[in-house]
Amino acid sequence: MTGSEGGKSDKVRLMADLLRSGATLTDLSCPVCASPIFRLKSGELWCAQCQKKVIVVKEDEEVREIEISSTLSQTESVLLTKIWEINERLKVEDDIEEVQRLSQVMSTLLENLERIRKIGKMRK
Numbered sequence: 001m002t003g004s005e006g007g008k009s010d011k012v013r014l015m016a017d018l019l020r021s022g023a024t025l026t027d028l029s030c031p032v033c034a035s036p037i038f039r040l041k042s043g044e045l046w047c048a049q050c051q052k053k054v055i056v057v058k059e060d061e062e063v064r065e066i067e068i069s070s071t072l073s074q075t076e077s078v079l080l081t082k083i084w085e086i087n088e089r090l091k092v093e094d095d096i097e098e099v100q101r102l103s104q105v106m107s108t109l110l111e112n113l114e115r116i117r118k119i120g121k122m123r124k
């Protein structure tokens, strides 16, 4: 994938910022992305890769629970990005058949987004 390099250096900078702010690197790894986890000054555990607070628990089941909710929010942001992309394409598309096709994709994406948000609500 192109542009991933830029993202990576952003992450490195973010980790450096975390360390500078007094966070410490722990020997724990994120249940979602396996990145090293930081302990913030506040005592919270933080994954710089996922940009999320991580709760580390012993029980497998609870770890899985966190994994699922994090997957849901990741899927949601992917869908939102796609919806935005299609929206941008629709703005400039003149071919009526292509507009129709894009609209169809958009409607599927919106349905999926709604579904994901419903699942997310059910779990809270």
Ligand SMILES: [Zn+2]
Residues within 6 Å of the ligand: 030, 031, 032, 033, 034, 035, 047, 048, 049, 050, 051
């Ligand atoms: Zn992570």
